[in-house]
Amino acid sequence: MGILEVQNVNKRFGGLQALDDVNLNVEEGTVHAIIGPNGAGKSTLLNCFVGRLTPDTGTVMFNGQSLIGRKPHEINQMGVSRVFQTPEIFSDLTILENVMIPSFAKRDGAFKLSPFAAVKAESAIRDHAEEMLGQVGMLEKRNMIASAMSRGDKRRLEMAMCLAQDPKLLLLDEPTAGMARADTNATIDLLKQIADTRPITFVVIEHDMHVVFSLADRISVLAQGHVIVEDDPQNIKGNPKVREAYLGDAHDD
Amino acid sequence: MFGSKISDSMLMILFVIVVALVPLLAAPFGAGYPALMQFFAIFGIFAIGFNILFGLTGYLSFGHAAFLGVGSYSAVWMFKLLSMNVLPALFLSVIIAGLFALVIGFVSLRRSGIYFSILTLAFAQMSYKLAYSVLTPITNGETGLQLALDDPRILDGERVAGQLPSPTFFGLDMNATTDVAVLGMDVQLNVGYFFSAAFLVLAFWIAMRIFRSPFGLMLKAVKTNQNRLNYTGVNTRPYTLAAFVISGMYAGLAGGLLACMDPLAGAERMVWTASGEVVLMTILGGAGTLLGPIIGASVIKFAEAKLSKFNENVVEAWFSFLPEGLGDSIAFVVAKFVGDGWHLTLGLVFMLVVTFLPGGLVEGARRIGGYLGRRGHKGDLDKLGSNVQGGKSTTAE
């Protein structure tokens, strides 16, 4: 039984079949990569996991519970966090506050009316947030306003925000898109370290094969909305179907 | 005063002192008369409340005057039916305005951005139009709701025949004023002002707690990235609704206090330009800051009281020292900006503030302070970023 089970998911946008009978089984504690050429439906699939899109048919089960029809915040409260392709952070707030917010959400639930509590007095939350910032190497910047950071730092911040919630499942949408090689390698190291030390399951959408093969335990290849192969990394490399899917779309990187 | 060094309790103490000294401080500027000082306090409350919604969550309501109006009507009804004591009146004002805000907020908050603004505007305009027409039995239409000699007032005992009572706080008449001479100035100590000021202090204290609370942090997060907040497991709707209702209750309190100072209520308090006024106050002072809205409200009310009183003759007297032709022409131009034309000044100042100083007067003061501070001792700037402890604004884009 996988932690995330996707069965027969279909999604249509007008005349476009974005997801065509997708099946996916993510084992707990693994890093599962979803690769495929541009427009293969990777982001659409991810959006079906987090409540942004509802599949037309099919089921998405997380830990034995259906995710269909749930709102994003409900899904997050179940233990699913998401890192976006372009970092989504609270850019007007400080870095420390950015990480404290998810911790509050984890502790207090989707809504808590606490107008007379003081953020200052929440030392447990702050310590936890600082620890997370330490993990991504941003502790010394904690009082900076988030908008002033570099793009790479914003990504690391978003990672820390997700980690602060101690999620069961972490969804990463192209975590190294647009990064220089050195930053990409640093991100790989960071993700590896997290995967090794914490019981988090990862689903990674990625373009960069270097990243995929460095991280993934299992790979699903998506082409034209359909999963054409799901296998271990070493078997994916030589698979003719995969080559065809990518070569058919030669200008893809 | 605007640095982040100062602690909250210190700020609170300073605030109380300044508020208590307003009758003395305002006297040299000719602003120390009860009606104007009451406005400082009451519109300060209104703007603080508006700022809890707009300053923290970024939701721009163009219909907040409706809650002010509802508060006034509730208070006057309480005066008519129950008692001239202000406490039950204010209690009802806050509760009714809160309920009203709950309903309007519940519906309006289904949309964001300009759609939210238009929805609140539409609701407020509906309230205003209905108050003038169908709801006349409750609002007394164009005349406005006022006290009458034959009102029941079931809790109040015998009264002076043929004379309308005035609102009291356990016997203290809101209109009572004691004149004291300080340094040759006539300082007017007015019960109504101090009563309103007490509520201003309370309102400020609550706002400060909200700003510093996890709840307030969530509201700021709504403003900067609602999408991220949803994916962080937070249901933003109840947060924004809570902020909306709280700010509606503030407006109700302000409306109730207006009725306590002068027991009548009219629909014109709810018209959309009145909603626009509180927007102006908040932006002028500094949206998202603690002190900004109060400063904005006071500046606007002071300017309204002062500028609107000047006429051409007064202005001509100012410039009489200049050569005749020059003085007259300057006076002619300046006169356009005072008296009836003071709205022109207001509009211009407002445009300048939005264009060049989106953080309002408080931001301006901070910039000046920052400039002076940088010349004094360097290396203090990154400290300004801290938001967890200081009362920093988050408006700067």
Next chain:
Amino acid sequence: MGDIVLQILNGLDKGSAYALIALGLTLIFGTLGVVNFAHGALFMLGAFCTVTFNKLISFQRVTLSETETTAWGSPLEIREPVMEAWFGDFGLWLIDYSVLASIVVAIPVMFIIGVVMERGLIKHFYSRPHAEQILVTFGLAIVLQEVIRTFFGANPIPQPAPDALRGMMDFGTLLGFEPGRVPYPTWRFVYFFFAAAIIGGVFAFLQFTTFGMVVRAGMADRETVGLLGIDIDKRFTFMFGLAATVAGLAGVMYTPILSPDYHLGMDFLVLSFIVVVVGGMGSLPGAVAAGFLLGILQSFASMNEVKALLPGIDQIIIYLVAVIILLTRPRGLLGRAGVMED
């Protein structure tokens, strides 16, 4: 039946004004992405173009009569419009038709006002949040209306329609009703046809000229048009001028229906915004359709039968419709999905 026709007619003139203002608002919003709270003020400025024009051409020359005297023995003052003295009957005709004639003046004046507004202020707000755009244009609206009040005072200034177009026409007889059943003021007809012509003109301009094509493309997808290397800025400035002119002309022609005063703009602004939202932010046909629809709905809601059934409905119908539309169909009647949803 006659009543229904009458109500539809009654709704047309208001609807025409809403449609014209909303058209300009939508043009500005669609092309520049700016929410312009000063658009009502442009309507008001147009109306005051007419007032000014009328004042100027009605300027009277006072001469003392050489022959006649007053009862007190002083020479009789003869007041005569300068225009009459200069141009004779044509002068008088011009005064009579001052509302229509002022269009000639209003077009360049309003266009220039629009261009100056865009270059001087709006331009700096393209990339700033919508809330700030609303606020600064709200401030501008206050300034404009106060300037007008400074010069023209607070009272409404009546502008008579030309003599020939002043009375009522018996519209019902055209449709086979008995005479006197459906009377309708002639000028409102003029207004409706004028509005229809302007709307048709703007649509034709956008549809059939290259300029218009680029603008429409820009409304659909600004970034792409920017990438094509087309200097969209100049066109947008022109569009702002055009929108200002349309609003101004709407104001010019409205003066005989409603005597203009300085807060005329604010009154119309709120309603026009609601029209835009109901029609669908960024949709030109939506703005026009919603303008007429709301105008006519409002006129139906003012019928005594309806008021008896739903007291006060005439006061709130427009707002009520806006609330319902926004909640059930946030994109408006004809708008695209997702415009300004965030």
